[in-house]
Amino acid sequence: MNLELLLPELSLLITAIAVIMLDLFTERKGLLTVVSIAGLAIAAGFAITMWGTAPQAIFNNMLAVDNYALFFKLLFLGIAVLVILVSVDYVSKFARFHGEYHALVLLATLGMMLMTAATDLISIFVALELAAISFYVLVGFLKDKKSTEASLKFVLLGGVASAVLLFGMALTFGFTGTTQLPEIAQVIKGMSTQSLLANPGLILGLVLMIAGFGFKIAAVPFHMWVPDVYEGAPTPITLYLSVGSKVAGFAVILRVFYSAFALPEPLSLDWGMIFAILGAIGMTLGNVVAIQQANIKRMLAYSSIAHAGYIMIGLAAIGLSPTTDTLAQSSILFYVVAFTLADLAAFITVIAVSGKLGSDQISDYAGMGKQAPILALALSLGLISLIGLPPTAGFIAKFYIFSDAVSNGLLWLVIIAVLNSTISAYYYLRVVKVMWLNEPVGEGKVPSSFTLRLALAISCLGILLLGIAPDFIIKLAEMATSMFGF
C-alpha cells in the first residue's frame, strides 16, 4: 500500500473536510477561499514532485500514478484554483452553504483526478460518480427555477448515462472476464480477429461505453443536457463543467480506448470511425445551433459541443492507427489545455458582466468595449482563440490536432472541421461586434474583484503564450503520453 502516491488526492480530501468544518466555526467566509486554494496548492505541490517518475500501479491496479494522470491532475488543480477565485464574487449570492460550495468543488476535483488515474473499470466508475454527484448538487446551488430544473435534468440524464456506461462495462467484463484495462487488452489481443468481430457482445459494450462517456464530453447525440444545464447552473460551475468535467471525460476515454481496446486493428478501426462520425456530427450541429443563440451561456454551451467534436478528431486518428501514431494523444492533451484557457477567459468575463447586468443576453453586451475595455478585450481574445485564429492557443491546437488527422488519412474530416471553424467565426465574432461596435445601453463601469481579474489575466496570458510559444506545453503533453500505452 503506497499511500504516499495518493498524497495529492488525500490532501484534497482533507481540505474538503476542513472547509466544511471551518464553515461551522467562522463568520469570515473569505477564509474558506483561502483554505481551499491552499489545499489545492499543496495537492499540486505533491503532484509536481511525482512528475517524471516511473509509472506505478497502486491498490491492486485500480489506479495508476503516471505522467498522464499527473498532467491532468495538475490541469484540474489549476482550473479549480481559477474556479474558486472567480467564485468569490458569485458566492455572495448564496446566503448560506459557502462551506458546502467550496467542499463540493474540491470533491468534484478529487473525483476528476481519480478519473484520470483510474485503470480499472470499477475505479473509473466510482471516480466518475464522485465527480458527477458533486456536480449535480453544484448545478442546483442557486435554488432558483432555472438552476433547479437544470440540476434535475442533469441528475436524471446523468443517471441514465451512468446506467448505460455501467451496462457497457458489464458487457465488457462478461466478454473478457476482467475489469482491469491492461488485462482486457491482453485478453482481446489473444483472440482471433474473426471471433472478436463476429461476437457482438464486445462491440455492444464498446458502443454503450462510448455513449456513457459521450454524455460527459457532450458528444452529439448525448448532448441534450448541455445547453439547459450550462444556462441554469451558477456560472462558475458552468465554467467548471465545461472545462473540467469535459476534459476529465476525454482523459478517461483516451486511457480506456487506447490502453484496453487499441489492438487488434480492426477493432480500433471500428471505434475510430465511430468517433470520427460523432465528431463530424457534433461540430456541425454545435456550430450551426450556436448561431441562433441569444444567451451567451447557451452559445458557449453549443460551442463546447462543437469543440468536443474537434477533439474527437484526435480520438478518431488514434483509432485509425493506434500503434504507429504518437502525435494524436499529445495533440488531444494540447487541445484540451488550449480549449480550457479560452473557455476560462470567456466564462470569467461572463461572470463579471452578469454580476453587473444580471443578464446573459448577448445583446446586453452592447458597448462593453467602452464600459469595460479590459473585460471586452479578454472575452474577444477568448472567442478568437475558440475560432482558432492566430496568434492564440486555439490556432496551434487546431493545427496540431488536424495535422495528425491528415496524416492518418482523415483529410475529409479535417475539411469538415475547418469549414466548421468558418461557421463558428460568425457567431463568435457577432459577440465581438456587439461589444465593440454597438453603443452601450447602460451606464457606468463593470466592477470586478481582484481575484476575478487575476484569474482572467492568467487565462489570457495562457492563451497568448500557448499561441506564440507552445513548445513547452507540447513537450509536457508528449511526456505525459509517451509513458502510457503498451
Added chain:
Amino acid sequence: MSFNYLSTIIFLPVAGAIIIALVPRLSSRQIKYIAALFTLIPLAISLGLFAAFDRSAAMAGQMQFEEFASWIPLINANYHLGVDGLSLPLVVLMSLLGFLAVLLSWKMNLRVREYFAWLLLLETSILGVFTSLDLLLFFIFWEIEIIPMYFLISIWGAGRKEYSAMKYVLYTLFGGALMLAGILSLYFTTGSLNMVEIAQTDLAPLVTSIPLAAIFFLLLAGFAVKLPIIPLHTWLPDAHTDAPTAVSVILAGTLIKMGGYAMIRISIGIFPQAAQDYAPLLLGLAAVNVVYGAAVTLKQTDIKRLIAYSSISHMGFVLLGIFALGEASLVGAGLQMFSHGIITGLLFAVAGIVMHNTGERDISKLGGLARQMPAIAVIFTIAGLGAMGVPTTSGFIAEVTIFLGAFASNVVSGVQIYTIISLLGILLAAAYTLWLLQRVFFGPVLEKFNQVRDADNLEKIYCAIFIALIFLVGLYPMILTDVFRTGIAPIAALFGG
C-alpha cells in the same frame, strides 16, 4: 546576417501598435506621429534592403536576408524569414503603402487610438505573409490580418460596413480553411513546412493517399479568394467600397497581392505539374476575370465600387501572366502586382479625397469638378491613364510584359487565345476610365460644388509620391524587373521556359 532586418520591418509596426494601445493619455496628434514613425522606419529599411539586394544571376532563387530560429520542433515548424526577387518588391510596396496609409488617415478623428493600432497590426501581418518561408508562419500571418481588417471596415467604414466586414471575414476564413487543409496535406506528404525545401523536392515520387492535384486545389482555393478569382470575388467590391480610404488603399494595393504572390510561390513553385495540367482552366478564369470584371466596372455608379471592380479585371491580367507559365509573363505578373498597387492605391486615395471634400460618391451626381478641384483632376487623370495602361506609366509596361510574355509562352497550348480575349480588357479599361473621368471631372460645372476645396498640401505630397513611382516604374522598369527576374527565373525554369 548579424542584424535581423526583416523581423525589424515586420514587427516595428506592431510595436507601434502596442505603444499606441497601451500608453495612456496620448493625444490623437501624438498617436499619428507615432504611427507615422513606426511605418516610416520599416519603409526606410525595406528601401535599404532593396538597394542592397544582390541582383546577380548567381543569386537567382536564393533567399536573402534570411532569418531562422527553431519554433515548435515537434511539428518541425520554424521561425523562418527571407526575401527573394519575388517577395522583396512586394515588401517595399507594403511598407510604402503602410506609411502612406498613415498619411492618408491624417484627418481621422473617430476612435483614433484603436484605428491606428489596427492599421499597424494589419501592416505587420501583410509584411509577414510576404517574408515567411515557413508554411505555418505564413498561414498565421495570413489569418492574423482578418481581425484588424474586420474592425477597420466595420467601425470606420461607410455604407453597409458591418455586412461587408463580416462577408470579408467569412470569405477569407473559408479560403483559409481549405488552405489550412492543403498545408496540412502538404506537410503530411513532405514532412516539412519549409517552403524553400519543399519547392526543391520533387513531389511526384511522394505519392500518398492524398493526390497532389487535391492539395494544389485546396491551397489554390485560399489564394483564389484573396486575388480574387471569379466566382470567389463577391467580397471584394463590398469590402473595398465600404472600407475607409486608407484601408481600401491597402486592400487593393497589397492585400489582394497576397493571393498572386502565393500562387507564384506555392501553387506553381511547388506544384509545377499540377499547375501545368490545370493551366488552361485557370487561364480561362483569368479571361473571365478580365472581361467580366471590366464589363461590370462599366455599369458602376459608385466611384469606389467602380475602382474595386476594375481591380478584379486587373487581377485577371495577373492571373493570366501567372498561369501562362512563361518567364516573361511571370515577371509581367509581378510587375502588374506592383504597378496595380500604386495606381489603384492612388485611385482610391483621390477617390477618397473627392468623396471627403464633396460629400458625394455617386458618379451621376458628380460632374465638372475639374474647375473646382484642378489638382485632384490632374492627379486622378494621371492615375486613370496608368489604369488604362498608357505608355510611360507603370501600367503600360506591366500589361505589355504580360501580354507579350503570355503570347510567346509555349508551356501551355492555347494560351494565345486567352491572351487575345484578355486584350479586350485593355479596351474596356480605357472605356470605363475615360468615362469615369468625363463624368466626374468634366462636363458642365455644378454650382453646388463651388465651395469644395481642392487637395491640401499633405494630400498633394502623398499623391506626388504615388505619381513619381508610377512614372519611375513606367520609364525605368529595369529597377523592378531585374529584381523580379532573380526570384522568378528558377520558378519559370521548372517549365523549361
